[in-house]
Amino acid sequence: MADRSWMQLHRGHPRYMRGIFEFIEFARGKTSPGQLFHICPCGKCRNRSANSVTFEDMYVHLSQYGICPNFTTWIWHGEASEHMPTFVDIQAQRNQGESSSSANFGDPGVMNFLNDAFPSASAYDGSVSQDNSNTTFPDVSQMSIKKKRNKTVACFNDDIALLKELLPADNDCPKNYDKVKSILSEFGLEYIKIDACVNNCILYYKGYKAAFECPHCYEPRLGLATDGFNPTGDMNNSYSIWHVIAFPLNLPPNMCMRTEYNFLTVLVPGKYSKTYFFMRAAVLFTVNDFPTYGMISGQTTHGYKECPICIDEVNSSHHAHRVVYLGSRRWLPPDHPWWYDAQVFDGTVEHGPKPEGRSGQWILDMLNQHWFGILSSTRYVNDQNPPTPEEFKYWTHMSSFFELPYWLTLKIRHNLDVMHIEKNVCDNILETILDIKDKTKDTAKAHADLQKMGIRRNLWIKLNKKTGKHVMPQPQVGYTVVPNKRSEIFKWLREVKYPSGYAGNIARCIKMGENKIIGLKTHDCHVVDT
Template sequence: MDTSWIDLRKGDTRYYNGCMEFLEVAKETLLKGKTRCPCNKCKLNKWFDLGEVGGHILFNGFYKNYRQWIFHRRVEESNTLEIPNDQENVVGRDDMNGLLRAAFKVDNSPQPTNEPQDPSLSEANFEDEYSYDMHEELNFECEEDDEYPSTNTNEEEAKYKRLREASDEGLYEGCTTFSKLSFLLHLFHLKCMFHWSAASFNKLLELLLDAFPYIKEFPSSYYEGMKIMNDLGLGYEKIHACPNDCMLYWGEFAGKSECHICHRSRWKNVKEKEGESSVKDKGTCKKGVPAKVMRYFPLIPRLKRLYMSSKTAEDMRWHFDRKDGNIISHPADGEAWKMFDKRYEEFAKDPRSVRLGLASDGFNPYRLMNTSYSTWPVILIPYNLPPWLCMKSTSFILSVLIPGKQGPGMDIDVYLQPLIHELKLLWEGVDAFDAYSGKNFKMRAALHSTINDFPAYAMLSGWSTRGYKACPSCVDSTHSYSFGGKIVYPGCRKWLPVDHPYRSQTNEFDGTEEHGLAPVRVSGTEVLKQQEKVKYVYGKSKVVQKKRGRLEDDELDDNDDDNDDNDQDESDRVLWKEK
């Protein structure tokens, strides 16, 4: 049977006629009115009505590796293709097998049934077709591997086997709606959506098991359920930190028992109990109870997962193939993105190179309670996705969760060390698999921008947003003065065009005309030279605060540096607080 029409463009008449011919063939092997969908998105993993399958292949394209049609044509009357009863509804509804294949990097090729087949339709012959490039139109240059060897360890293989058994096993005997794994995932989804506590989740499980005793071998507590969920990966690491934000017990300092800067113990001060402990000040420092714990969510596995899933791998190259039409609708339309592409052409020529946005701010997890507490999450946004996806909460990547009680301030860099380490690895490139093209590639990533309010901007950049030189654009040319006990910042009209009427208006502004020119923005090289003079010691143990509540230390008071313009040479003055 001629299948060359599969390679034609979707609007071609011969392609349309070929799709109609396929639908006529597929009519002979319908099971309960449904058949596998061979479009580019479903790739034989989902079952739909014949009409819906026709719409998919017409608009999404036909899966180019599927040319023998072994699931859609009748070989012999006695060898009708069938699917197991437990997959007719379970797999079609939640696609647990597709989720597991993406999570464990398992071959996504459709598996033939156990019925005897003609040798020409064997599994080996079907897999041989994978040498065909199913996305030839994406002719971008990058390092790729046509082969896709399994890199799973024995431990990962065991996890996959356990989860596969849970996904194939019905919730109870005769259940065709949920498997044990899919039902547990739905429960955890509801827990996250409606903010159930672990105690309420335990009570719900107890009620379900009491009411439906025929549910077999189902987790009876939140803890047991989490053990199953953890096999899916994408967990987090607990990293101990100094209570004064001086250092992390990570990397070369992982085995330390006290901070090498402020010499405070790694462990909490607790009342004396039996066990191993060491006396510290008036309390007892018990080993095993950390004084402060940061949660870190590794970035590389999460970016890999975006490409291992066929549902998101195609969207991750959306920014490359679109047409902007001179409309700014995405960060890729901005000057920063375009200048970065010109400077790093090797990075930019692969559309799968990831651009990330970083956002951070403090919040009180206790809501309306009268508690002064500040927890700081650090969120990453993958800008490769289209605008209607990248700014959805489901696309955000939680990277770091910095505990309170006080915010980290300028010491936030201490907590960003693991993230920066991974970003350096991603700049060089890590091995990953692209489910859209079916090939291995070197995945690279870069931090594109940060999203913050002005106080958080000061924390992440090191530029002080307080005092008389608070503007990061004007820098030394910031026009400011004290008025009514507050610092005001006029002089913004210099950024307008030279002939703008606002420049000569006085009554609407501060009573003066403004005809100066806007200062030239400093380059990144100049900023680095300025920061070479910065000497900043991390940690809050150095803070000396007067009883009146005003900081008198020259290093901490932004106003002191700015008031004493005549006491210090301009060339030696450092406006940056940290590097």
């Protein structure tokens, strides 16, 4: 191949694509039989023997990464070294490449960059004519001009809109600043953020890079500089940053995940290495479901002593073969009318005071009075532990969190995960009001318990004198959907439409023939509840 000016063209140019095909055919003819792997001259492998590839992979590499422009004598692919060109030859080839691409949009490196952003433009032949409307490259230099001239986003959008109107109708030019920015972001372009003094005295740069406070106003440094933010390694380089973001989960669900409530607590920049450092952290609280609550807090979360807030002031009793926790009206304001509404609740008037709650110091003092033994899931080990007195049966063990010196001073040490609570509440409500078989809470045992308590006589189980069997009252309760209306409810749930991304495919959970709802996800339950 005498003319090798194609090596100076951008990767999408037809002459370049023909050139790499001819180069591979040339190398194939110089290869000894049986040789499968060959040195690749692409811009990534750069003729390194450790990066040997097949001819098929070499074609892909050269198409994606280009060819080394100075590799004009193919000594690694069978060409004799005596044909090594002189500096004058190389300069002549370079001038020839520049003149042959004078009708192109610019430097081959820029064209390769644009070819990556717009692969559909790879068929562009380099000529500018009236009938060439396949695609048009955007004027990415506008981004440089915007930065240099400090142009506003609105001004940039006006300029690029005018540029788009001047181009052919089916051009691929981005329509606004956000689109251009999203395209350029895919190339992993690095940037540097430099912290500044809060009073704009200095930049923490060069000599002040390691300073912790401003030398003029002595204000402390409030931020950390970042360089090449790459937490997942998607940019294919060795530089990364490990960041820790805290979310205040005690806020309402619609607030806790917003950007303004996310706090960057730790930022560790640097290359991947086996570097050790001291991290100082404080556990403010835990977030978990109720069984895990008992495991990490050491408090009992089942049986008659389940409530970890009331502890020894819990109000629990046995109803319908379950432990039920009554006395919830104690938490209402003292003048609330429900305190004296016996008919609506359990047939009694509430007089109990609100539970005071126990501080961390009170709990620690109690736990220090008894040794619970070795915590184990093995029955033999548990049998060797000393018996637990009645006043200590509110706990199963002492939580290791009390080893933290500040743990007993925290007002809220453990939080319940709203995700599990919301799903459980939603499932129980739907299964009860739709009277789903084997799922509803409105059972014969619940009606028998009402009779045992002597309340709501109209809901007691009745004796059928003909059959001698007890039957459920009809209708059961006022909040249960009557049988002939349930199919309409299921049909509505299956056919209701939601905005895109607002909810999952709830229709897949509706079983029309069986009148059941199966497999609702947590977010689906949130949508149904609201």
